[in-house]
Amino acid sequence: MAQGTLAHEPQLKIERAGNKVTAVLAGPWTAEHARVVETLAGEIAAQADRHHLIIDLAGVQRLDTLGAWVLDRTRHELGGSGLVSDFVNATPEQGILLNEVAYRGFQELPKPKPSRFVDFLVDVGRTVAEAGNDLVRGVAFLGQLVSAFVRVLLNPRRFRGSAVVNQLEQIAYRGVPIIVLISFLVGAIVAQQGIFQLVKFGATPFVVDLIGILVMRELGVLLTSIMVAGRSGSAFTAEIGSMKMREEIDALRVMGLDPIEVLILPRILALIIGLPLLTFLASIAALLGGGVTAWVYGDISPDVFLTRLKASIALNTFMVGLIKAPFMAMIIGIIATLEGLAVAGSAESLGRHVTSSVVKAIFMVIVLDGVFAMFFAAIRY
Template sequence: MDDTPGFSVERSDGALRLSLTGAWTAAAAEAVEETGDRLPAEAGDAKRVVLDLSGVSRLDTLGAWVVDRARARLAGAGASAEYDALTEPQRILLHETAWHDLTPQQRARGSVLVNTLSDVGQAVVNAGRDVVGGVAFLGALVAAIGRVATNPKRFRMTSVVFHLESVGFQSVPIIALISFLVGCIIAQQGIFQLRRFGAVAFVVDLTGILVLRELGVLLTSIMIAGRSGSAFTAEIGSMKMREEIDALRVMGLDPMEVLVLPRILALVLALPMLTFLADLAALLGGGVVAWIYGGIGKEVFLSRLQSAIALNTFMVGLIKAPFMALVIGVIASIEGLAVKGSAESLGRHVTSSVVKAIFMVIVVDGLFAMFFAAIKY
């Protein structure tokens, strides 16, 4: 028996019957493609075409796709195309492998100004959605805190300690090193500029106030957003990809209590402590440069530093730290839970988490700066 794919043509009263024969399978892929391409050409100007599959000995996904592509092309040419004499397996196969035109649509090129305004509008809409989503997530977090407070047995202390070590203790070397170097740079540049006015001693005031009020907490928050915020997004996103979060819900566990709350609490506890260490490291760096480069002895440096700063100067930085930690934790968790089932999605959301967290840290710092200036603190 010849299993070569083919067909025969029967015409009657404006209708055309194409009776397919042979095996339409991947084993004869080239013949299947050639025969399938000939089917629409044979139809000509027929208004009704019937594809008879009673003579098909075997049909696989390739053959079904080619046959359905021919039917779609016939329909696109204005003919009424339909199947006849289908077995149940053939009907299912043709339905599952239905042909779709995947040719990308050419977008009409509009005005550059209109496209720019459209992109700006879309960015504003996306920013609004992020704000609404963040507020909703913050509400869910507060609800989770309330549930844990009313039932302390649900609180996962082990998880908090683990993340506190990861966020806090393991971040100490890099935070201290970066802060020390930044303190050195501030002092060196300050001495270089103030020396022209004979006011080198004021570098102590400059370094102390700038580090304690702004740079200590800001640098620490940015480093934590890049180090721990991205890690939180990657961890939660990987669990989302592997459907582990769905498994937690099936087991009756709340992902907000199990995954999000311990991480955010660890951030809120760790960031003020890291800010304190960053302040000390930056002041040490400033003192070393002031001694070596500016000729300011350590006794003079400490004495002038004590007179230049007050308790409120130190407290401003520490007050900001928990709020910045909350912003970093919320953004990292939202982006992690938004990950879909692909590595590309994970990478995109990790990047978005870091960018958004750093941006919001700077915004929060600016808001606090205006607030403290308004109350003269």
């Protein structure tokens, strides 16, 4: 088998007699020796200086589609310059193969001429139009979501409580360790930097105000939203996307079930309940991290820390962070589902949509946070 034939190379001997050139082939004319086969075929073409070429296959041990193709291609190309060529001594199997692969040109399909500049403009235009479409689809989807929610409210038997609880476990409960850990670390780092900078002004105790306000108003909810977008948003897109790929969504529809009610509403409700809970935990963890750093690194005892914290933050500081959380949840949920429903066909498309779900969700979370900052500043809350 292979080892035996690998030792040999395809061989060619050219013999001339009268107005005939005979190419005597030997050895394996197979794909393993593609380069040699091609070189030798070129050799045949170069040596064929008489009227009649005979290609003698008697010594060929093995011939595969590649060998047959190259030989017939050579014959065909020589035929173009008026030269007659024939195969002789082919075994019946080789004859069938040569017949089957008979050379033919493959016409190149016309390809549009690429122009970098035009491509660039097309890309930009497409991206802008896509962003506009995203917005329209987002708003339309929000409408569908609200109407599904109202339907469920009017007919509470259709509410899927167990699905919501199940999703809550996935989103909130299982997310607790990592979100608490990250918030704790970020709280500690912010406190350390705060102390390091404030000590120059002899204002170390103000680090408590810094931590308290920053964590409550911004950091807690932002960190949580970003983590949830990465953890749960991607999972939604992947779940819904693969269900779409396997026609499971269509299956729901033909059974008279509304995919939004069955799949999407429970997930978004779970997000809306879960994200504020996680935000609360994240804020506490960040305060704890800040407190520990302040104690260890800034010599601010827990007593002092707690007293100053009480003085610096009020209920509204806490509420600002918490009010934002359900909105963040909405936007993460909507983006994740829309991306999931946009998955088409291939596994590659699924991957692309999961990535874009996370990227868009994180971006929108930050934009929304900025909008809220302006809003709260305007109403002086």
